[in-house]
Amino acid sequence: MQQHLDHPPDRFPTDPAGLPEVGRPALLELADGDTLALRVAPVAKRLGDTVVRMLGYNGSVPGPTLKVRQGSEIIVHVENQGDLDTTVHWHGLRLENRYDGVPHETQAPIPVGGEFTYRIQFPDAGLYWYHPHIREDYTQELGLYGNLLVAPAEPDYWPPADRELVLTVDDLLVEEGRIAPFSPTETSHAAMGRFGNVFLTSGEPELRLEARVGEVVRLWLTNTANTRVFNLGLPGARVKLVGGDSGRVEHQEFIESVVLAPSERVVVDVLVERPGELALEHHTPDRVYRLATVAVATDRVVSAAAEAFEVLRQAPELEAERQRLDRWLAAPPDKVLALVAQLDDPAALPAGAGPVTYACPMHPEVTSDQPGRCPKCGMKLLATQAPAAPASYVCPMHPEVTSDQPGRCPKCGMKLLAAESVPEPAAAHDGATMDDHAGHTAGHDHDGHHGEGHGTADGIEWEDDMVEVNRLTTTATMHWRFLDRTSGADSPAIDWQFTVGERVKIRLVNEMDSDHPMHHPFHLHGAGRFLVLSRDGVVEPNLVWKDTVLVRTGQVVDILFDVSNPGLWMAHCHIAEHMQSGMMFSFNVARAPGAAR
């Protein structure tokens, strides 16, 4: 039954009653030419002592993990029984433009009750993922994401491993036993994105995995969170970095932890040396969160992979790129893109409402009687009411004439009227801490710490430190922008034209002269793939092909974009709320002259 929604519903459904219980993601191995049926539909999910309504692909959160061969092609038949129009974006794949899943640009949205058939190619080995490209702030938060593992054509592309675990890391905002509400017409939490208070690893708040002593366990990890950056490690275990967004790294290295921004992927090998428990943890400068537990059985296995674990291998195709890097490092950028915020004051008071002061939502001790920026974090100061007692009577002709007594206006003699109640200023809200949610969190701690520059010292906002202000910011008041500093164009007007076979040096400048400087994971769709050349002038020490790069607060990142696929493609911030608030644009790639159509 087709029931196309010309206008969104008043509210999204939240009642899990009668819905099938969410399943565990299946591992589906698909051969060249195979067809997969993928169905979007609501599911019921138990979280502690509450049951919430989520959305799943084929009844699970995450959706099924798809395993395919490099160089193959599959057909995916998508059926939408969800809450709103949808598409499927195959994140990181250099595929045919018309199957990229961008609504209105590459395909019509799939209405509720509708269907669409994708044909997807896999030119590159590595870990990818799929998710909708309409209202990701809602649909991805509710569970619409799944992993896609492309096995390499080259037999020894990866070092040997005894066990492979494909996992997603994510968080979900649960308040009063329900997923915090969404508006169908407007995205909230537009300033910092929607941080969750329940961590879900492959959909589970307390995921338990198994391994045996002596094994090498390969973890394939995708960050599917709306906005949270993870810093992942397994304390006590030796961890080797082997891959990133699109395939293996230039040189393997032993690491303590790895930073994973929304939509980025990482591949690490873990040597299991002792029985007992291993924990996959997320470490911020202030807190530690356990994301999953690996129970290690006592029986020891003899593993060839464990011997090979000590060898740090190089990737010849990336060593070859390294040889050509100097020229690109020295070249001026072809494009310079600034990442900035424009924030309408969500607590702005009407004219004549009395004296106003301005305060930083992150540092309430920073106040000013003038609009401006916080000297500690660069954020726009928001209007808040001055502590003076509000006037209760006002002249309707002369709003500047106020009194706390009934009376007459000395200018015109008119009777003073009771002033309308002045809106409660939100900016200086005392409760703006993560602790608002502490009563409803599962399996992790909050210490409520608010140090100087908390969360921004390393250019990453690890937590939502201004919960009440952030919640109030919407796509109407928060305007995230890409500004093309080469041409002067603002996001929608950016008109990049590339040609297949080109390489383009793009400079990403996360400007501090912005109403809310913060980090942004910059994502380019499948027109190609890129290498990070440098960050703040420091040459990238370990290359890997990427589709998303984290640009920290104030940072300048140079990337080298290898353009390979023609069509109309998107570039956007992968914080779902930032994309909804305008941090996106599209660009064109023309076929190479003389290329066959």
Ligand SMILES: [Cu+2]
């Ligand atoms: Cu962003």
